[in-house]
Amino acid sequence: MLRKAIKGSIVILCMLIIFSFSSDNSIQSSKKSENVILEISSLFGVKGHRKQQQMINKFFVPVRKCAHFFIYFVLGLSMISFLREFSLPVRKLILLSIFLAFLYACSDEVHQLFVSGRSGEVRDVLLDTFGAGIGVYLYYLLFKQKIKENRYE
DSSP, rough: OOOHHHHHHHHHHHHHHHHHHSSOOOHHHHHHHHHHHHHHHHHHHEEEEEEHHHHHHHHHHHHHHHHHHHHHHHHHHHHHHHGGGGGOHHHHHHHHHHHEEEEEEHHHHHOOOOOOOOOOOHHHHHHHHHHHHHHHHHHHHHHHHHHHHHHHO
């Protein structure tokens, strides 16, 4: 019971983090992405305003899309881990994990429609769902034998 509560809390925490990022207006969100790019580029010795701006221009969209993928990858991992506590059949476990992440991605994009300067994008829902799906699939590959054993306990 405690494991179920902890795993459920991790799913909710992940969703709250996503909601928090989605609540940033366009300026705040862009600034976070730019800061990530600047931090990483400084690790590689990129200095000077002009070079930094070139890095921002080059990597702005990829960084944002990687962030979408990664946070939903984590959501997918945590979702399947939580749902596994309910001893569902493997197929249902996988599909339900991905479907719930998809629904949350849809709600996240709708939420962004109400945030200044932000928009809801179908392609982001697809990317988010793909990230969650990869997380679910990786979890399944790592714990395939244990998941199948749980069905027969």
